[in-house]
Amino acid sequence: MKRIIIATVQDRGGVLNRITGMLNRRQFNIESISVGASDVKGISKMTFVVEVSDKQKLEQLTKQLNKQIDVIKVLDVTDKAIVTRELALVKVVATNQTRAEIMTLISAFRADVIDISKDSLTIQVTGKPEKVDALISLLRPYGIKDLTKTGLTAFPRGYQPEQGFSELNSISAHG
Amino acid sequence: MKVNANQEVEVKSNLVTGSDLLVQALEKAGVEVVFGYPGGAVLPIYDALHRNDTSFKHVLSRHEQGSIHAAEGYARVSGKPGVVIATSGPGATNLITGITDAMMDSIPLVVFTGQVAEQVIGTDAFQEADMIGITTPVTKYNYQVNNIADLPRIVNEAFHIATTGRPGPVVIDIPKSISETVTINDYEDDFYLPGYQPTVYPNPMQISKITDVLSKAERPVLLAGAGILLSGATEELKQFVNNWEIPVVTTLLGLGSYPGGDNLSLGMGGMHGTYTANTAIYESDLLINIGARFDDRLTGNLQHFAPNAKVAHIDIDPAEIGKNVKTAIPIVADAKQALNVLLQQEVKRGDYTKWLDKLKSNQKKYPLWYDRGDSPISPQWLIEQIHEKSKGEAVVTTDVGQHQMWAAQFYPFKNPDNWVTSGGLGTMGFGFPAAIGAQIAKPDHLVISVVGDGGFQMTLQELAILKSQNLPVKVVILNNDALGMVRQWQETFYEKRYSHSLFSENPDFVKLAESYGIKGMRVSDEKDVPKVLEEAFSHDGPVVIDCRIDRDTCVYPMIAPGKGMHEMIGVTK
Numbered sequence: 025m026k027r028i029i030i031a032t033v034q035d036r037g038g039v040l041n042r043i044t045g046m047l048n049r050r051q052f053n054i055e056s057i058s059v060g061a062s063d064v065k066g067i068s069k070m071t072f073v074v075e076v077s078d079k080q081k082l083e084q085l086t087k088q089l090n091k092q093i094d095v096i097k098v099l100d101v102t103d104k105a106i107v108t109r110e111l112a113l114v115k116v117v118a119t120n121q122t123r124a125e126i127m128t129l130i131s132a133f134r135a136d137v138i139d140i141s142k143d144s145l146t147i148q149v150t151g152k153p154e155k156v157d158a159l160i161s162l163l164r165p166y167g168i169k170d171l172t173k174t175g176l177t178a179f180p181r182g183y184q185p186e187q188g189f190s191e192l193n194s195i196s197a198h199g
Numbered sequence: 200m201k202v203n204a205n206q207e208v209e210v211k212s213n214l215v216t217g218s219d220l221l222v223q224a225l226e227k228a229g230v231e232v233v234f235g236y237p238g239g240a241v242l243p244i245y246d247a248l249h250r251n252d253t254s255f256k257h258v259l260s261r262h263e264q265g266s267i268h269a270a271e272g273y274a275r276v277s278g279k280p281g282v283v284i285a286t287s288g289p290g291a292t293n294l295i296t297g298i299t300d301a302m303m304d305s306i307p308l309v310v311f312t313g314q315v316a317e318q319v320i321g322t323d324a325f326q327e328a329d330m331i332g333i334t335t336p337v338t339k340y341n342y343q344v345n346n347i348a349d350l351p352r353i354v355n356e357a358f359h360i361a362t363t364g365r366p367g368p369v370v371i372d373i374p375k376s377i378s379e380t381v382t383i384n385d386y387e388d389d390f391y392l393p394g395y396q397p398t399v400y401p402n403p404m405q406i407s408k409i410t411d412v413l414s415k416a417e418r419p420v421l422l423a424g425a426g427i428l429l430s431g432a433t434e435e436l437k438q439f440v441n442n443w444e445i446p447v448v449t450t451l452l453g454l455g456s457y458p459g460g461d462n463l464s465l466g467m468g469g470m471h472g473t474y475t476a477n478t479a480i481y482e483s484d485l486l487i488n489i490g491a492r493f494d495d496r497l498t499g500n501l502q503h504f505a506p507n508a509k510v511a512h513i514d515i516d517p518a519e520i521g522k523n524v525k526t527a528i529p530i531v532a533d534a535k536q537a538l539n540v541l542l543q544q545e546v547k548r549g550d551y552t553k554w555l556d557k558l559k560s561n562q563k564k565y566p567l568w569y570d571r572g573d574s575p576i577s578p579q580w581l582i583e584q585i586h587e588k589s590k591g592e593a594v595v596t597t598d599v600g601q602h603q604m605w606a607a608q609f610y611p612f613k614n615p616d617n618w619v620t621s622g623g624l625g626t627m628g629f630g631f632p633a634a635i636g637a638q639i640a641k642p643d644h645l646v647i648s649v650v651g652d653g654g655f656q657m658t659l660q661e662l663a664i665l666k667s668q669n670l671p672v673k674v675v676i677l678n679n680d681a682l683g684m685v686r687q688w689q690e691t692f693y694e695k696r697y698s699h700s701l702f703s704e705n706p707d708f709v710k711l712a713e714s715y716g717i718k719g720m721r722v723s724d725e726k727d728v729p730k731v732l733e734e735a736f737s738h739d740g741p742v743v744i745d746c747r748i749d750r751d752t753c754v755y756p757m758i759a760p761g762k763g764m765h766e767m768i769g770v771t772k
């Protein structure tokens with residue numbers, strides 16, 4: 025099962041390395057990681073998309089993350105009301121014949137052209153992963169020269185139906 | 200004019216080097232002894248050790264691996280963190296085995312490695328090694344000091360992290376440019392670790408679940424691990440076990456957490472544990488694990504592990520709970536605190552009479568056994584003799600192999616913190632230097648290092664320390680001219696194809712000891728053993744005894760790899 029996990033971490037040297045190394049060593053299957061600053065100086069947020077086989081593996085994953093000295097909080101937001109976003113940059117082949125067509129196509133996705141050259145367009149698209157992937161597959165027939173994605177970043181919504189999201193480590197589980 | 204000159208002097212005296220700050224921080228942390236080895240990148244630190252009249256002493260090893268295993272032995276016996284210093288590059292990489300060993304066995308260490316100057320980090324400078332990269336997977340935490348103002352805080356924080364929660368090794372990598380910088384002497388060392396708040400006190404609701412199931416259980420077993428020793432909870436455990444009359448199985452690292460040989464003790468569990476201990480776990484309907492991590496050498500094949508038991512697990516590291524074994528009652532807490540709350544509960548024990556009777560009869564029917572030889576000596580009998588001649592009160596350190604298992608089986612520990620062995624990593628070369636640290640921790644105690652002829656040769660260069668520090672460690676070599684444990688597996692699982700496990704050339708260990716100025720003895724007849732041991736143990740100084748034991752003896756009983764706890768081989772002769 026695919027899970028989205030957000031870790032709030034203290035920004036210290038080597039923190040990303042320590043965490044990704046641990047996940048790798050313990051054979052967790054990470055699909056994407058994105059790291060960004062939070063509103064508090066010195067605190068970052070990491071968003072992981074992981075593929076785990078069962079609940080026991082998932083519990084191990086969150087416990088191992090929590091065990092890291094620099095990890096302040098771990099949230100599994102998969103089943104919460106969340107906003108997820110991803111950003112992709114796509115450099116696509118564009119000729120005089122296809123340029124206008126591509127521009128129309130991407131405007132439906134509210135994507136932007138951020139660079140134009142004689143034979144290519146560079147497009148920036150932001151949104152849910154499905155939207156980003158949909159645009160990429162529509163652009164593919166034109167010829168994608170280069171592609172980069174940021175990986176997923178996520179946020180619980182301000183309003184949570186039912187009881188709101190609960191922390192996985194209800195017994196402040198730090199080792 | 201005069202006033203100015205005075206002021207200048209005052210300012211100057213307030214200037215120190217980064218290395219002086221380090222020395223101060225170590226003193227403030229209450230360090231008694233540092234195990235180390237000098238080199239280029241730590242010359243400023245060694246100079247500070249020389250210049251300052253430090254409140255701690257420095258023990259010079261002959262190999263960095265010797266330093267770190269000594270620090271581990273010191274930590275295990277004293278309950279205090281072990282401190283190590285090594286130079287950059289090869290000095291630091293020589294520590295990796297010990298750091299990993301300490302990580303596996305939850306031993307608190309604070310390890311200082313020198314690093315090349317900051318200006319050249321990342322340029323493959325002479326003796327540069329990426330110690331942060333290398334040690335990240337094998338440390339509880341690590342630091343590189345990049346700002347001298349952080350040094351006192353980092354040292355303070357490192358001692359806190361190493362010794363609290365589940366203990367472990369912390370590495371501090373100090374570039375030479377930091378250790379030699381001249382700086383003012385007034386940096387704060389307080390720290391804030393919002394992501395590190397170990398849970399020490401148990402949830403009382405969970406605790407009462409344990410007593411609930413205990414009152415309904417018919418076949419309870421308590422598994423006592425090293426967590427009991429690390430939290431100093433042996434008295435509490437004794438009381439709890441006796442109040443409830445629960446039989447106790449000890450892990451390899453947990454030996455001594457409950458008195459071996461006591462009425463309720465079933466001995467060690469696991470691969471070479473007793474038949475009674477292993478079948479008790481297999482048949483139990485309630486298994487209470489305190490401070491053990493369900494390592495595979497204990498559990499055997501997980502599919503057959505305690506198949507009918509409800510499992511309760513008390514551990515300070517939440518990630519250990521439910522990692523290998525499905526756990527019905529998880530309790531995150533320090534063992535001592537959890538036991539204290541358990542002791543406050545009313546004792547409403549179930550009827551365990553039949554169970555205890557059965558275990559008693561198993562113990563009678565299936566005791567540990569061995570064959571007596573005359574010459575060469577039978578190793579198990581030798582361990583029993585060592586036990587007798589040391590009144591069961593010695594600190595015993597072991598290396599890894601057959602001798603380790605025999606020591607675990609035949610030297611019942613009545614007291615805690617007298618047993619030092621490498622469990623999780625199974626590090627050959629550990630036992631002898633660990634004894635050096637143990638002897639430093641307990642200078643007046645009889646410290647015996649039981650080693651194999653293979654493992655001893657991995658770190659025997661530390662005999663030099665015994666001499667230089669005048670440490671009366673008694674090294675007992677169970678010499679079978681073989682890598683005994685490897686030989687045993689080849690005999691049992693590889694049709695006696697003894698590939699590279701038999702030694703044809705061993706040194707003369709007596710002469711070797713003598714060349715270090717140490718008393719050397721040899722014994723090959725059982726009839727001489729009592730006399731030799733008495734003489735060695737009462738000798739006022741270190742002794743190396745070369746004990747010629749039988750090469751063909753195997754460690755039994757055994758759970759073969761892939762088998763369950765109920766499938767032991769070699770249970771009876």
Ligand SMILES: Cc1ncc(C[n+]2csc(CCOP(=O)(O)OP(=O)(O)O)c2C)c(N)n1
Binds near residue numbers: 600601654677682683
């Ligand atoms: C550093 C290291 N290398 C290899 C091994 C694998 N190993 C485990 S036991 C053993 C044999 C040990 O022989 P010896 O020290 O003579 O002890 P004995 O088993 O004979 O008592 C070996 C090679 C190990 N545990 N550690």
